[in-house]
Amino acid sequence: xxRRLTPGPFTAAAVATLLAVALSLALRxxxxxxxxxxxxxxxxxPLPTTPADRAAGAAHFAAHCAFCHGPRGxxxxxxxxxxxxxxxxxxxxxxxxxxxxxxxxxxxxASRLSAPExxxxxxxxxxxxxxxxxxxxxxxxxxxxxxxxxxxCATCHxxxxxxGPLGPDLTAIGRRRSAVHLRRALLEPAAxxxxxxxxxxxxxxxxxNFLFVRVTTRxxxxxxxxxxxxxxxxxxxxxxxxxIHSVVKADLAALRKERGYSPMPAYGAVFSPAExxxxxxxxxxxxxxP
Amino acid sequence: MNPxxxxxxxxxxxxPVRLRLWLAVAFAPLLASxxxxxxxxxxxxxVPYARLLRAAATPGDWLTYSGSYDGLRxxxxxxxxxxNVKDLRAAWVYQAREAGGKLECTPLVVDGILxxxxxxxxxxxxxxxxxxxLWTYRRPLPSDVQGCCGxxxxxxxxxxxxxxxxxxxxxxxxxxxxxxxxxWDVVVADYKTGHSITGAPLAVKDKxxxxxxxxxxxxRGFLDAYDAATGARAWRFWTVPGPGEPGHExxxxxDGWRTGGAPTWVxxxxxxxxxxxxxxxxxPGPDIDGDNRPGDNLYSxxxxxxxxxxxxxxxHFQHTPHDVHDRASNQIPVLLDLELGGRLRQxxxxxxxxxxxxxxxxVTGEFLLGTPFxxxxxxxxxxxxxxxxxxxxxxxxxxxTLVLPGMGGATNWFSPTYSPQTGLFYVQTTxxxxxxxxxxxxxxxxxxxxxxxxxxxxxxxxxxxxVKALDVRTGALRWEFPLNTAxxxxxxxxxxxxxxxxxxxxxxxxxxxxxxxxxxxxxCGGSIMANPITFLVDGRQHVAICAASAIFLFAL
Numbered sequence: 001x002x003r004r005l006t007p008g009p010f011t012a013a014a015v016a017t018l019l020a021v022a023l024s025l026a027l028r029x030x031x032x033x034x035x036x037x038x039x040x041x042x043x044x045x046p047l048p049t050t051p052a053d054r055a056a057g058a059a060h061f062a063a064h065c066a067f068c069h070g071p072r073g074x075x076x077x078x079x080x081x082x083x084x085x086x087x088x089x090x091x092x093x094x095x096x097x098x099x100x101x102x103x104x105x106x107x108x109x110a111s112r113l114s115a116p117e118x119x120x121x122x123x124x125x126x127x128x129x130x131x132x133x134x135x136x137x138x139x140x141x142x143x144x145x146x147x148x149x150x151x152x153c154a155t156c157h158x159x160x161x162x163x164g165p166l167g168p169d170l171t172a173i174g175r176r177r178s179a180v181h182l183r184r185a186l187l188e189p190a191a192x193x194x195x196x197x198x199x200x201x202x203x204x205x206x207x208x209n210f211l212f213v214r215v216t217t218r219x220x221x222x223x224x225x226x227x228x229x230x231x232x233x234x235x236x237x238x239x240x241x242x243x244i245h246s247v248v249k250a251d252l253a254a255l256r257k258e259r260g261y262s263p264m265p266a267y268g269a270v271f272s273p274a275e276x277x278x279x280x281x282x283x284x285x286x287x288x289x290p
Numbered sequence: 291m292n293p294x295x296x297x298x299x300x301x302x303x304x305x306p307v308r309l310r311l312w313l314a315v316a317f318a319p320l321l322a323s324x325x326x327x328x329x330x331x332x333x334x335x336x337v338p339y340a341r342l343l344r345a346a347a348t349p350g351d352w353l354t355y356s357g358s359y360d361g362l363r364x365x366x367x368x369x370x371x372x373x374n375v376k377d378l379r380a381a382w383v384y385q386a387r388e389a390g391g392k393l394e395c396t397p398l399v400v401d402g403i404l405x406x407x408x409x410x411x412x413x414x415x416x417x418x419x420x421x422x423x424l425w426t427y428r429r430p431l432p433s434d435v436q437g438c439c440g441x442x443x444x445x446x447x448x449x450x451x452x453x454x455x456x457x458x459x460x461x462x463x464x465x466x467x468x469x470x471x472x473x474w475d476v477v478v479a480d481y482k483t484g485h486s487i488t489g490a491p492l493a494v495k496d497k498x499x500x501x502x503x504x505x506x507x508x509x510r511g512f513l514d515a516y517d518a519a520t521g522a523r524a525w526r527f528w529t530v531p532g533p534g535e536p537g538h539e540x541x542x543x544x545d546g547w548r549t550g551g552a553p554t555w556v557x558x559x560x561x562x563x564x565x566x567x568x569x570x571x572x573x574p575g576p577d578i579d580g581d582n583r584p585g586d587n588l589y590s591x592x593x594x595x596x597x598x599x600x601x602x603x604x605x606h607f608q609h610t611p612h613d614v615h616d617r618a619s620n621q622i623p624v625l626l627d628l629e630l631g632g633r634l635r636q637x638x639x640x641x642x643x644x645x646x647x648x649x650x651x652x653v654t655g656e657f658l659l660g661t662p663f664x665x666x667x668x669x670x671x672x673x674x675x676x677x678x679x680x681x682x683x684x685x686x687x688x689x690x691t692l693v694l695p696g697m698g699g700a701t702n703w704f705s706p707t708y709s710p711q712t713g714l715f716y717v718q719t720t721x722x723x724x725x726x727x728x729x730x731x732x733x734x735x736x737x738x739x740x741x742x743x744x745x746x747x748x749x750x751x752x753x754x755x756x757v758k759a760l761d762v763r764t765g766a767l768r769w770e771f772p773l774n775t776a777x778x779x780x781x782x783x784x785x786x787x788x789x790x791x792x793x794x795x796x797x798x799x800x801x802x803x804x805x806x807x808x809x810x811x812x813x814c815g816g817s818i819m820a821n822p823i824t825f826l827v828d829g830r831q832h833v834a835i836c837a838a839s840a841i842f843l844f845a846l
Binding site: 063066102106233 | 388410431435437441737741744746793795796797799808811
């Protein structure tokens, strides 16, 4: 059986307990219902979002989806669902349709849950990738000036297609990362750089797979940058000047993978605490293309 | 490949020939060997049992899942060699009908025609010269079939003029090999109770042997044989013994045996002289929580030796008693005659998912050798009878237990190969794939996943594969070739001194069988999760591999 991916931080016992409770709930629910699939294209009202619906949706997810998509939708042998935009489900009706009918030709089967259960599940999935807008103390306008000015953040990061390519895109970072997470990323940039890659991802250049590499070629050149892709024979990376290098491993004298390393400076030494607040406020406000 | 070879006829005839070709393709079901009238005369397909017995001696075809009954996945073809493999190039690429998803198929090749399975439930005959489809069989797949790992299919069996397909929704279908038309269709099991089939059937004498999947769904495993002519079931061997049968006592007093798993999802091997069928069994259910199945849980995680005429068990060897880490023993059992301790022994060799390399006497099942071929922390070794000395600290708990190898195992379903030329056993091995196993109580619901827990790989663990070459007599490592990430590609060795393999990133490559040096590679552009094969087309050696949703063919 294929394997599961690296989870984010969590307490194992809490997750195991939650899963166990969720699973028993879900199995009981499954026994109580026979499948009554939603007809494709059926007109849907808003997805149910009461706390009870959310708990039920979480239970359905743990029982039927987490096996492939990860316990928190972080992805596994199925794609990550904790993302702001689901490529195959532009709207709620499409999401419900996919869960109901499955995706022919893929490993995604048709669900045997009832229509109300699928609606709860869809609401849960929809919420996985989206953080609510937080109220933070800083001034986002001043934060934007710091981002563009003294922070020189755009050297490495892009917002709506403007900026440097080295770091993760920040266009919708406010939907994906909390203020607490963003503050820590500014003060300790390496804290959330993964120690290992998501092994079953073809797309190794995902932010979740951020890896800084240093190579020495057999003719004595030292190069370094962020890995874009890698296979048994070749390596592709982008250097700090934005140039893309593709090397054959047989031509390298040394290859070092700097796990847990970030080339980003720690901004506690650059900005005052109030300025950090402003920058966090700006980042939290970045919620995608207006 | 010369593109004109296909229509190598006198110029003036070019147009009529093309027309006739078009007609032949259009009416392929009617004119199964329609090309006979023009460029090539193909006799009607006929693969009697006697031809299957000679498969290793007729390497121009690829007649069974592993190429020959002994499971070596070694070819006597030697046109492609370590010296000239650098000139290997793509002859054609066949794109699967349904885009998306992975092909895990080992094609069969008979007289220059490939017979492949595409997902879901599609069979296509492909002309080896051109890569053009000659006929296609499609069978609708219900949308609610559940399986742990998707609607894949690993290939067909052929016997006489009939192809045999075992479907994801658990039917066994007989097809006229000339046309792809259905002859009969029987139900092996109910897919709604979590059964599925992903493996290739095996034709033995006048029977078709079919294994079952569903070890993650609490099925009760079995191995079936069907009359090749009629589809009538000839026998069923329950891999979890029922009340009153020997081995039932290894499941405790409760009902755990009813959901005991032990599926038979990878094709086995066969010794015609001993008249014994060798077949591996998968994990007991639920995978991770063993509380309701106290005991060894026979015949899960075992190798079975069965009489192919009756389905009666001759002997068994259990690699992993009372498994709680999904140590399915479904890896190919490779049948060899080896000189061991100054004596020629008939043995069966297996590199097991649990991390040990085993040599058993294949007449008696006697344990002859077992040695680790991958890092592990779940067992401290094997005792004199080959039983693992399990580390209790590796038992899954609610809080989580880090175990190496992880859920995917030290190796898995993808085929190993043995080369008589080098005396080396080649197996793709996964390293650094420890998982945290979480045990949790789960109630069985028919048709729903039944793992009794969860598993995740922890930070700092980045699984990677290596191709390992082991001394077949000792299991000692001779060389290894590192791959970047965990691969699910099988291996093929050839008398040309080569080992072919594949990577998750899509490289198809050839290594020097003696040294492991990489000699050739081609990027297929999508994950390789299939086994390579080799065969002749027009007397020239070709090599084929499935990658992502395409089939690639290579020749000098």
